Amino acid sequence: MTLQTCYENMGANYNDAIGRLRSERLLQKFVLKFLDDGSYDLLCKSLESGNMEEAFRAAHTIKGMCQNLSFSVLAESSSALTEVLRAGQTDTDALFAKVKEDYESTVNAIRAYQAEL
Numbered sequence: 001m002t003l004q005t006c007y008e009n010m011g012a013n014y015n016d017a018i019g020r021l022r023s024e025r026l027l028q029k030f031v032l033k034f035l036d037d038g039s040y041d042l043l044c045k046s047l048e049s050g051n052m053e054e055a056f057r058a059a060h061t062i063k064g065m066c067q068n069l070s071f072s073v074l075a076e077s078s079s080a081l082t083e084v085l086r087a088g089q090t091d092t093d094a095l096f097a098k099v100k101e102d103y104e105s106t107v108n109a110i111r112a113y114q115a116e117l
Helices: 003-009 014-021 024-034 039-049 052-069 072-086 093-115
Strands: none
Touching: 003 014, 003 024, 003 093, 014 024, 024 052, 024 093, 039 052, 039 093, 052 072, 052 093, 072 093
């Protein structure tokens, strides 16, 4: 599997990402590092414990990483969650469910790519 195919599998924009980073090797490095980031786990724990301020920070971090890497689908859902949390709203179940689905899809695509390296 190529990195471009990985991007296609997760509904992301490879051309935008490679245009930003200018090097597939550099892009690959950051895509693989995404798997090690703890922001998603922090988001889950923060929402579970009701710490909405920390949940906002975690969602915002996910959104930023996804925008930088052009992970379009996850960027969109994490952005929506970020804005609801920024507004102080606590009814986040539906938005979090979408982030969870998009995160799992993204991570699964990256892991499939990683397995073929």
